[in-house]
Amino acid sequence: MLVEEAESGTIKLNLPKRRPPSFDIDQLGRNAPCPCGSGKKYKQCCGREG
Numbered sequence: 060m061l062v063e064e065a066e067s068g069t070i071k072l073n074l075p076k077r078r079p080p081s082f083d084i085d086q087l088g089r090n091a092p093c094p095c096g097s098g099k100k101y102k103q104c105c106g107r108e109g
Contacts, residue, residue: 087094093104
């Protein structure tokens with residue numbers, strides 16, 4: 060069953076959607092760890108522009 064779905068491209072992943080964290084951006088430095096819990100710096104995670 061999974062082989063047919065993979066070949067036809069119909070496999071859907073139930074991954075959680077990324078949502079912006081609720082925190083005060085003015086108090087957070089761009090080099091600080093991201094409060095979303097990803098382990099990345101804020102500027103490389105939720106603080107990315109565009």
